[in-house]
Amino acid sequence: MTAISGDDDPLAWTLVQAVGAIRCGAISSETLTNLSLERIDKLQPTLNAFISVDRAAAITAARAADARLASGATIGPLHGVPLAHKDMFYRAGAVTTCGSKIRRDQVHARTAEVLTRLDAAGAIELGRLNLSEFALGPTGQNAHFGRACNPWDPAVITGGSSSGSAAAVAAGMAFAALGSDTGGSVRLPAALCGVAGLKPTQDRVSARDIMPLAPSMDCVGPLARSVADLALIFGVLTNASAEAAPVPAWAADALADRPSLKEVRIGIPEGPDHEGLDADVAANLAQSRADLEKLGARLVRIALPDFNLLCELANHVSMYEAARTHAEDFATRPQDFGPQVRSRLAKAHEITPEDYECALKARPDMRRAVAVAFEACDLIHLPVLAMTPPRADTVDVDGGPALAAMIAALTRYTRPISYLGLPALAQPTGFTTGGLPLSMQWVAPPHGEAALFAAGQAFERLRGGPAPPPRASRRQA
DSSP states (O other), rough: OOOOOTTGGGGGHHHHHHHHHHHHHOOOOOHHHHHHHHHHHHHHHOOEEEEEOOOHHHHHHHHHHHHHHHOOOOTTTTTTEEEEEETOOOOHHHHHTTTTSSTTBBBBBSOHHHHHHHHHHTOEEEEEOOOOGGGOOOOOOTTTTTTOTTTTOTTTTOOOSHHHHHHHHHHTSSEEEEEOOSTTTTHHHHHTTOOEEEEESSSSSSSSTTTOTTTTTTTEEEEESSSHHHHHHHHHHOOOOSSSOOOOOOGGGGGGGGOOOOOOOOEOOGGGGGOOOHHHHHHHHHHHHHHHHHTOOOOEEEEEOOHHHHHHHHHHHHHHHHHHHTHHHHHHGGSSOOHHHHHHHHTTTOHHHHHHHHHHHHHHHHHHHHHHTTOSSSEEEEOSSSOOOBBBHHHOOOHHHHHHHHHHHHHHTTHHHHHEEEEEEEEEEEEOTOEOOOOOEEESSTHHHHHHHHHHHHHHTTTTTOOOOOOOGSTOO
């Protein structure tokens, strides 16, 4: 485990450090949970990261975790650490709003499998996190609960739809969070808030008993401060299968054997799809690639399918399925959707069944084309966003061509990966000249999460560890 200094702010620890501190008795779960709740009390009025906080249940669970540890009972890999999750993962007997007016009071009979796994691993749940309404929106806008704000600058978007998840992790309100990613909804908020985010291989993590949006592209993924944190949670969430070896519940030292990327081939896509980046993004991406070469990686040029075409195909699949998911409510109570979501669902009804079928039929050919690219490389290196983090007042449009253009610009590098079902990791790489987070995206072949973790950890180590927390969330602020 990573060493922990007595002078450290516990809420600046990584998840792996927090797990280690509880196990060795350096801090109790109750103390850590109370510190998290105090941070939430302090920052929630500004950040609006949470929809609900269950203080009494969290403290009760933390005390039970401490008692279990003291008794010498077997404990799980997340024992006693406070987490929080996007408010779309159902829990039996509890309200799950999905960030909407329509489901504001909806109670479910069953608990999502991913929450059951986290419970069994010993995690403490602090509450439910804000999100774009029905997980449909890349900026984090929410007409019903208000948008979650970025801890680096509240005027800047968090990204969406896992807006509260990224804001809470970045601000030290929770040590990790679950989000969902249908077209970038884990990776975009992770990038914009300066944390790490994983979109696993499609169907690698159970989506049972969570709110559906576009079932053939929906994907559950974690957000956390470090790559090792993501690996730890991923190990809890995944099962072994005949097709994929199990990923262990890694702790920090489980990745420490990869100090370099020697002989690893990193694919750099060529073509106009991968040009036209903002100056800060381009410079940061170039520096990150130079750093990869310092680690021994070999950069190779590769050809990928047209990203504009992939984005169009992804849109046909995701929005056609989203329109079907919400068809009944949209027909009977359209006024209860927020303006942006209502506009997008109305536009989605223009996608014909033929468009949808064509997009589904094109997917195997596109996957084969990418598989050819992976014959020349082990991982693909991309931006998460082509632009620097935008202000909310420049992107919060409610409809028309401006909305479509904004969404296309934000999801240019994330939608194609979701359409292809590939695993991808968003990892912080530095800051703009104005001090806002920048990020890169690793993409692996199907079931290549272990390679993502190893490469991400090597890069993180070269850069001196996880990105620092925003100043506003530090204890001395």
